[in-house]
Amino acid sequence: GRNYLVQHSTGSGKSNSxxxxxxxxxxxxxxxxxxxxxxxxxxxxxxxxxxxxxxTIYQFDHKQGVVEKIDEDTRQLVKALAGGTxxxxxxxxxxxFVAETLEKLREEDYPGIEFSTRDKCFAVIVDxxxxxxxxxxxxxLKGVLNADRITDEATAxxxxxxxDEEDDADHLAGVVREMMKRGKQQxxxxxxxxxxxxxxxxxxxxxxGPTGESPFHLYTMRQAIxxxxxxxxxxxxxxxxxxxxxxxxxxEDPNVERKKAARALARILTLxxxxxxxxxxxxxxxxxxxxxxxxxxxxxxxVVAESRLHVVRYKQTFDKxxxxxxxxxVKTLVAFSGVVEDPDAPGKxxxxxxxxxxxKESELPEKFDTPExxxxxxxxxxxxxxxxxxxxxMYVDKKLTGLHAVxxxxxxxxxxxxxxxxxxxxxxxxxEEIFKAxxxxxxxxxxEELTDxxxxxxxxxxxxxxxxxxxxxxxxxxxxxxxxxxxxxxxxHARMNGILDQAVERYQELPEEEREEIKALLVNFKNMYGFLxxxxxxxxxxxxxxxxxxxxxxxxxxxRGTGLAYHxxxxxxxxxxxxxxxxxxxxxxxxxxxxPLKGPSDVGTGQVDQEIRLSELIDILxxxxxxxxxxxxxxxxxxxxxxxxxxxxxxxxxxxxxxxxFRYVFEKAFEGLLIDRMEGNEEIFGKLMADxxxxxxxxxxxxxxxxxxxNKKNESQQ
Numbered sequence: 001g002r003n004y005l006v007q008h009s010t011g012s013g014k015s016n017s018x019x020x021x022x023x024x025x026x027x028x029x030x031x032x033x034x035x036x037x038x039x040x041x042x043x044x045x046x047x048x049x050x051x052x053x054x055x056t057i058y059q060f061d062h063k064q065g066v067v068e069k070i071d072e073d074t075r076q077l078v079k080a081l082a083g084g085t086x087x088x089x090x091x092x093x094x095x096x097f098v099a100e101t102l103e104k105l106r107e108e109d110y111p112g113i114e115f116s117t118r119d120k121c122f123a124v125i126v127d128x129x130x131x132x133x134x135x136x137x138x139x140x141l142k143g144v145l146n147a148d149r150i151t152d153e154a155t156a157x158x159x160x161x162x163x164d165e166e167d168d169a170d171h172l173a174g175v176v177r178e179m180m181k182r183g184k185q186q187x188x189x190x191x192x193x194x195x196x197x198x199x200x201x202x203x204x205x206x207x208x209g210p211t212g213e214s215p216f217h218l219y220t221m222r223q224a225i226x227x228x229x230x231x232x233x234x235x236x237x238x239x240x241x242x243x244x245x246x247x248x249x250x251x252e253d254p255n256v257e258r259k260k261a262a263r264a265l266a267r268i269l270t271l272x273x274x275x276x277x278x279x280x281x282x283x284x285x286x287x288x289x290x291x292x293x294x295x296x297x298x299x300x301x302x303v304v305a306e307s308r309l310h311v312v313r314y315k316q317t318f319d320k321x322x323x324x325x326x327x328x329x330v331k332t333l334v335a336f337s338g339v340v341e342d343p344d345a346p347g348k349x350x351x352x353x354x355x356x357x358x359x360k361e362s363e364l365p366e367k368f369d370t371p372e373x374x375x376x377x378x379x380x381x382x383x384x385x386x387x388x389x390x391x392x393x394m395y396v397d398k399k400l401t402g403l404h405a406v407x408x409x410x411x412x413x414x415x416x417x418x419x420x421x422x423x424x425x426x427x428x429x430x431x432e433e434i435f436k437a438x439x440x441x442x443x444x445x446x447x448e449e450l451t452d453x454x455x456x457x458x459x460x461x462x463x464x465x466x467x468x469x470x471x472x473x474x475x476x477x478x479x480x481x482x483x484x485x486x487x488x489x490x491x492x493h494a495r496m497n498g499i500l501d502q503a504v505e506r507y508q509e510l511p512e513e514e515r516e517e518i519k520a521l522l523v524n525f526k527n528m529y530g531f532l533x534x535x536x537x538x539x540x541x542x543x544x545x546x547x548x549x550x551x552x553x554x555x556x557x558x559x560r561g562t563g564l565a566y567h568x569x570x571x572x573x574x575x576x577x578x579x580x581x582x583x584x585x586x587x588x589x590x591x592x593x594x595x596p597l598k599g600p601s602d603v604g605t606g607q608v609d610q611e612i613r614l615s616e617l618i619d620i621l622x623x624x625x626x627x628x629x630x631x632x633x634x635x636x637x638x639x640x641x642x643x644x645x646x647x648x649x650x651x652x653x654x655x656x657x658x659x660x661x662f663r664y665v666f667e668k669a670f671e672g673l674l675i676d677r678m679e680g681n682e683e684i685f686g687k688l689m690a691d692x693x694x695x696x697x698x699x700x701x702x703x704x705x706x707x708x709x710x711n712k713k714n715e716s717q718q
Contacts, residue, residue: 174482
């Protein structure tokens, strides 16, 4: 068994490569005309099988029984493996249940069904290796496809130790069996496909090819662009910066947790109607002016928003703007999972289907492909694994880093007749951040050296020093878990929970900071062992037992009390807001050096959030994101506001109308209020008259204050 890393650039035809390889491997024979592989297993970690991948593989093998897609349950997988189906397409998640399902099938309608791996070899083709190469499910795949050899060797190893009691031998055999599932298997060859390998992917799968070079096969992003297989998505890249100032409305100045409160303030800003409206105007007008005519008038755009709630608000803002402008050549769709509730609209909720006018989730890609729709608004869905060649432009209003940035922006790189270029307009990320994310995948992908194997033992020692975990409890837990052969009864579960509960009680008695430090240590050990045991044959039963114990203990440890999220809408308001273009041009990946991919490190699960005065936090944010507005500007706005509150027409309008309807009356009165105060304020007056964006922001800012003040005044007079 060998490992082969196939690193092919995103959009360069991975499905075709996988299908061709599956076909060739399934028919490959050795010098004695014996099949090299008994079955070829194509594995994806997606819960729903990749339809495109399925159809491509079927195109290569039309004969009945040659290819089987496992789209039902684990029974279907067991029957395909037992029947020796040449090519099996399945998800990774089904393998942990194979042994149990095989027994059930024997008890029911298939008494003679057998699946022996003795003297058999399998080829495993892994789609998107960076997702599939780690975790318990991947370990179970190895355990299923090499079950007989693992069992034989584990039993023999336990017998060689000369243990007196049968339970001890069973226990040790169980531990060794789990250890052997983690490493390389003699009868399994892995062919791992990915465009964007992580550090772990490189270390697990990247064995040198026949020439001594690695990866085994490389088709770089640079080569794919030069050969016009994909487009350079960074060739036309514009970035915008949002400048703003927020002010405190209340006299109270409470202590707040810095990170949590900063997130709450950022949420207020990003969801503020003025922020959404300003960006919507930029995007719609840019699309109509620069994008819509591309690809013979078929060009489409994607808006990548920060969250599902942002998608909902953007959809409402887009549709409102398009309607107000009377545009009939731009229509939007949304893509998000589940139900979204808006805290500002109690009792209301939104779904993708409802916002798309009844279009079912399964119909969305096909509907968006038609000339009727032009812009798709997403949060997480369709950022990866979505193939739409007409997608020309992406509007990004979300922080993107590393692998996620590459996968998201690469949705644009597909080619089609008439598509000559792409375009990205980014409100949130700097060019240097995008360069850093893309550069490691442009040519070769450098990685740091492998983590010191002794680091695991240092972590083990640190865990022992905490006094939380006792050796005898780890052993007692293992006696049940490993001796049962992973078929725990209700009684076994009760015993294991009873053992774990002792550590949970000790954990709950610790101070919060100490609890978080210990949990971080446990998480680090779990992750480090899960990774290193795939590339280093530790053969240490103590490490395996500690890892299993920690794996289950972590599920029972109470989560850190995060408290309620801050709602600061009543404490602060947006005073200034300005959107400004910062850079335009190409992000050139041919220059500079790639930062090597980093291995696992001792990253904690989060420290206790430091407290800070709300006013201090506001000052910090204003300093970081502030504009060049002056105190004189604010004084002028305050004077306008005072006069507006005393205006009888506005008082009557506020009493009789909603804020949206009041806006029309206020905007008409606003110009008169400006002219009344023009003398002595020529500079700010000129700025308001000449800069439409500045004027719009001023209206929004003063309108909210005036409407709120007038309502309070009207209530006090009743």
